[in-house]
Amino acid sequence: MPRHFLRDDDLAPAEQKEVLALALELAGDRFAQRPLEGPRTVAIMFDKSSTRTRVSFATGVAELGGSPLVMEAGSSQLGRGESIADTTRVLTRMVSAIVWRTFGQERIEEMAAHATVPVVNALTDEFHPCQILADLQTIAQHTGGLAEGEAALAGRSMAYLGDGANNMAHSYLLGGATAGMDVRLATPATHRPDPGILARATEIAASTGGSVLVTEDPREAVTGATAVLTDTWVSMGQEGEDGRGGTTFSPYQVTEELMALSGGIFLHCLPAYRGKEVAASVIDGPRSVVWDEAENRLHAQKALLTWLLTRSGTATDAGDARSRRAGERR
Numbered sequence: 001m002p003r004h005f006l007r008d009d010d011l012a013p014a015e016q017k018e019v020l021a022l023a024l025e026l027a028g029d030r031f032a033q034r035p036l037e038g039p040r041t042v043a044i045m046f047d048k049s050s051t052r053t054r055v056s057f058a059t060g061v062a063e064l065g066g067s068p069l070v071m072e073a074g075s076s077q078l079g080r081g082e083s084i085a086d087t088t089r090v091l092t093r094m095v096s097a098i099v100w101r102t103f104g105q106e107r108i109e110e111m112a113a114h115a116t117v118p119v120v121n122a123l124t125d126e127f128h129p130c131q132i133l134a135d136l137q138t139i140a141q142h143t144g145g146l147a148e149g150e151a152a153l154a155g156r157s158m159a160y161l162g163d164g165a166n167n168m169a170h171s172y173l174l175g176g177a178t179a180g181m182d183v184r185l186a187t188p189a190t191h192r193p194d195p196g197i198l199a200r201a202t203e204i205a206a207s208t209g210g211s212v213l214v215t216e217d218p219r220e221a222v223t224g225a226t227a228v229l230t231d232t233w234v235s236m237g238q239e240g241e242d243g244r245g246g247t248t249f250s251p252y253q254v255t256e257e258l259m260a261l262s263g264g265i266f267l268h269c270l271p272a273y274r275g276k277e278v279a280a281s282v283i284d285g286p287r288s289v290v291w292d293e294a295e296n297r298l299h300a301q302k303a304l305l306t307w308l309l310t311r312s313g314t315a316t317d318a319g320d321a322r323s324r325r326a327g328e329r330r
Helices: 013-028 052-063 084-091 105-114 129-143 167-178 195-208 218-222 256-262 290-311 318-329
Strands: 041-046 067-072 097-101 119-121 157-161 182-186 211-215 227-230 265-268
Touching (some): 013 129, 013 167, 013 195, 013 290, 041 052, 052 067, 052 290, 084 105, 097 290, 105 119, 119 129, 129 167, 129 227, 129 265, 129 290, 157 167, 167 195, 182 218, 211 218, 218 256, 227 256, 265 290
Parallel strands (some): 041 067, 097 119, 157 227, 182 211, 227 265
């Protein structure tokens, strides 16, 4: 059976550590793994606009030895009413993995139910799990959180400020708890996370030594935090609502004052709107690691694909492939 990555808790704590350790390895040697040697094809599908996801997955598949097939759902039969099940049945006979950026979580879960190859969530309305892997990798890089392949993120803290009901907040809860971190969300009472996701994160944290806090006070969240994180105040598809956050989220802007209470690093999944969710002096300042974070989408997703293909028993042995080619030349 293929392994899928549809939400952050699809990886157990030990499995998440394995992926993060591999991501750090690939950050140091981008061509250390070639599980798609052949080349084999990965379908990368988009229902929503994208910059970092599109570039990082297409580049990553190529660097893993494969061929990226980037598809806009609107230009495929899926965009003209073909069922997800039928599209999936066709794709899985031709490609080695499917990456999909779509709307409701139920869509990618339906795809996974019919797929015989790994399916990866490249963003849904409910979760953005690949981004959180990159963020955890970035925190590890800048705070010594992983050493010799062993995770030491447990006990560290991340403070997220902004919309606690969006996909980033949900993934920070699940992914951070899986890493054993203290996850703190500062958000208005009107934008609290989904109760079921909060309960699941609390359950995971109880088993990993982490913790979960949801508060309306941004100062409480950031004080002493290893990393401070935020996202655009209005999620994709909601840009016309409330003037991109209006006054609802203004108390949650990441300012230099709040960063001083933290003493930690600053992350933003991008795109960023300076003067809205973050002050320009913060995102462009010395504690900002957002460009490393953006690059780590490439490394984390390559590590994830390698891990999923290996666990699914479908990774190419690149060394054997190279040996065969060398023998043929002789």
